[in-house]
Amino acid sequence: MAKAQKSFACSACGSVYNRWQGKCDDCGEWNTIQEHASSVSGAPKGLSQKKGSAVNLVALSEPLAESPRLMSGIAELDRALGGGLVPGSAILVGGDPGIGKSTLLLQAMGALSLKGEDCIYISGEEATAQIQMRAKRLGLSGAPLKLGCETSLRNILTTLDEGAAPKAVVIDSIQTLFADHVESAPGTVSQVRVCAHELISFAKRRGTVVLIVGHVTKDGQIAGPRVLEHMVDTVLYFEGDRGHQFRILRAVKNRFGGTDEIGVFEMTGSGLNEVSNPSELFLADHSVREPGTCVFAGIEGSRPLLVEIQALVARSSAANPRRAVVGWDSGRLAMVLAVLDARAGLGLSGCDVYLNVAGGLKISEPAADLAVAAALMSSLSQTALPEETVVFGEISLSGDVRSVAQSDNRLKEATKLGFSRAIMPKNKKLGKTKLSVQTVSRINDLVAQFFPDAI
Ligand code: TYD
Ligand code: MG
Numbered sequence: 500m501a502k503a504q505k506s507f508a509c510s511a512c513g514s515v516y517n518r519w520q521g522k523c524d525d526c527g528e529w530n531t532i533q534e535h536a537s538s539v540s541g542a543p544k545g546l547s548q549k550k551g552s553a554v555n556l557v558a559l560s561e562p563l564a565e566s567p568r569l570m571s572g573i574a575e576l577d578r579a580l581g582g583g584l585v586p587g588s589a590i591l592v593g594g595d596p597g598i599g600k601s602t603l604l605l606q607a608m609g610a611l612s613l614k615g616e617d618c619i620y621i622s623g624e625e626a627t628a629q630i631q632m633r634a635k636r637l638g639l640s641g642a643p644l645k646l647g648c649e650t651s652l653r654n655i656l657t658t659l660d661e662g663a664a665p666k667a668v669v670i671d672s673i674q675t676l677f678a679d680h681v682e683s684a685p686g687t688v689s690q691v692r693v694c695a696h697e698l699i700s701f702a703k704r705r706g707t708v709v710l711i712v713g714h715v716t717k718d719g720q721i722a723g724p725r726v727l728e729h730m731v732d733t734v735l736y737f738e739g740d741r742g743h744q745f746r747i748l749r750a751v752k753n754r755f756g757g758t759d760e761i762g763v764f765e766m767t768g769s770g771l772n773e774v775s776n777p778s779e780l781f782l783a784d785h786s787v788r789e790p791g792t793c794v795f796a797g798i799e800g801s802r803p804l805l806v807e808i809q810a811l812v813a814r815s816s817a818a819n820p821r822r823a824v825v826g827w828d829s830g831r832l833a834m835v836l837a838v839l840d841a842r843a844g845l846g847l848s849g850c851d852v853y854l855n856v857a858g859g860l861k862i863s864e865p866a867a868d869l870a871v872a873a874a875l876m877s878s879l880s881q882t883a884l885p886e887e888t889v890v891f892g893e894i895s896l897s898g899d900v901r902s903v904a905q906s907d908n909r910l911k912e913a914t915k916l917g918f919s920r921a922i923m924p925k926n927k928k929l930g931k932t933k934l935s936v937q938t939v940s941r942i943n944d945l946v947a948q949f950f951p952d953a954i
Contacts, residue, residue: 508535508688510716513726526725535688569666569708572610575764575773576603579735579748581756584667587706588755589699591673593713593724594737599746600712602637603737603764603771604669605630607710609639616666619659623650623675637770650685652678652694656701664705670698672712674722691722695730728752739766740859745780746771747860760800778805778916781858788886791878795870796889796909796921797862803905803912805889807857808867810874815851826856827867835871835894842898843946844954845879866903868894869945873922876946880953885920889913889934892924898942900924910934922949 507516510533512526522529568583577583584590594600605620612618622630627646634640645665649655655676659668670676674686676694683689695711702709711731713724728734732754739746748762763774774780782794782805791811797804808827815821824832832854839845854871856862869892877884884890891909893901902924910921910932918934922945925938939945946953 506535507532510688510722511725513688513692513722533687535683566706569611569616571607572614573603573607573762573773574775575762576607576748579750579760579762580733581750581753581760584708585732585755586666586708587703588732589695589702589709589711589730590733590735591711591713591724591727591731592735592737593715596714597741598737598739599764599766599771600714600737601625601671602633602766603746603748604671604710604712605634606637606639606770608644608667608669609634609637609642611667612642612644613639617645617663618667618669619645619647619665620669620671621647621649621655622671623648624671636768650675650677652676652697656697659701659705659707664707667708667710669710670712672714673698673724673727674714686722688722688726691726692730695727699730738861743859745774745777745859757800761802778803778912781806781860782916788883788888790881790883791874793870793874793877793884794889794913794918795862795867796891796913797864797867798905798908803908804860805912805916805918806860806862808870808874809855809857810871810878811851811853812847812875812878813851815849817851820849821851821853823852824854826859826861827854827871828863831865831868832871834896835868835875838894838896838898838942839872839875843942845876845946846954847875847879850879864903865893866891868892869900869922869924869939872942873945873949876950876953880950882950882952884922884949887918888920888922889918890922892922892939894942900939900941900945902926907932910936 507519509523509531511528511531514523514525516532519532523531566586568585570577570583592600608618608620627648630646673691673695677685678690678693681689681693698709698711713727716723734752736749736751737746738749744766746764746766750758750760752758763777764771765774791809793808795806795808797806836847840847870890872894873884873890891903893903895901906926907930913921914933921934921936923936923938925940
């Protein structure tokens with residue numbers, strides 16, 4: 500008999516190794532590699548002579564029987580999903596503990612069940628009384644939602660398979676589930692994978708939407724949602740800063756829609772409220788401008804979003820000046836600083852630089868480069884930008900300012916929110932706008948036009 504081989508897996512991303520190592524080569528996490536009960540010992544050399552059954556092949560052009568999407572009734576959730584829940588799909592909702600995953604899904608299931616859909620909420624973390632108390636606080640005590648507290652996968656599947664298939668099921672969370680035929684503790688890579696596989700097969704077999712909650716963990720004690728990302732149809736991450744009440748639901752994978760849509764929520768005493776106009780929320784009072792602040796006209800998915808960018812630049816005597824960034828990429832900041840130094844001669848290398856995106860939002864668009872540069876120059880020269888101004892544009896290493904996508908949408912949103920000026924790259928295709936547009940083609944133009952004192 501072949502000797503059972505030891506195998507190791509990363510609890511953050513699920514990569515498999517045949518010996519232990521301190522750092523995962525795939526995701527770069529430290530101390531997340533643990534011994535993993537491998538169920539395949541002495542894998543067969545090839546398929547034996549035994550025949551399988553033939554697969555039923557279907558023509559691509561064959562008319563499909565499409566069942567309509569389920570609308571959860573929470574518009575921001577439906578938007579992040581690309582237009583509602585697809586029957587038979589498996590959706591992973593990841594996020595830090597305490598960010599509001601259970602609250603969001605309880606609200607969604609409550610709303611769906613109030614529309615007459617058969618929904619089940621299974622929690623392995625909380626007792627029914629706790630969930631009932633939360634539902635009361637969320638104003639959902641009257642919702643005909645079925646609750647269950649269970650961690651055994653076998654019992655859950657038996658319950659779900661009884662009678663007519665429910666429309667939607669929430670499993671909160673995958674890390675608490677336990678499959679009794681796998682010899683490892685709940686939350687390990689093997690348990691999480693097996694449980695998710697069974698739940699996904701159930702979803703496909705019965706046409707039920709299965710929403711799986713997965714906690715993001717930093718210490719690698721339990722397997723994180725990345726282990727499951729490739730198995731499910733849709734991956735949503737619920738993010739936000741604990742200190743702020745805003746929460747953003749972001750699709751990072753979606754087999755039934757785009758991945759650039761976001762849903763914005765606000766956590767209140769009575770649950771999550773939808774925010775249909777996020778710009779108003781992320782902007783501080785924009786009529787009074789301070790040196791070091793700048794309003795960036797960004798785009799999240801199909802939606803324009805105005806946010807305030809704050810910078811603080813101070814001369815430093817340290818050999819290695821401090822660079823701290825919240826809400827933006829620190830590599831990107833280093834690049835913008837280097838371009839400002841090399842192409843505009845700003846001399847920022849001897850300064851401490853702090854950059855913050857207001858409201859706890861994380862921006863990943865390169866279009867924010869010009870707004871960041873403007874905030875930095877404004878702080879350095881102690882000169883405020885003109886009032887009611889939005890800024891956007893990408894900066895290249897040569898110091899050129901390049902045009903970015905959806906300029907018209909950005910300007911439209913700025914007009915809607917009462918802005919009167921825009922600083923942006925040259926764009927030949929720009930439609931009509933009420934804003935007074937000042938174009939910059941090189942980073943030096945920005946310095947010359949607005950911050951002559953910065954040099
Ligand atoms: P929860 O949904 O339990 O988080 P997760 O499932 O992601 O771990 O949300 C927990 C936090 O949300 C908790 O710290 C309290 C806060 N909260 C409110 O502020 N208002 C509410 O109405 C609810 C239900 C929770
Ligand atoms: Mg929870």
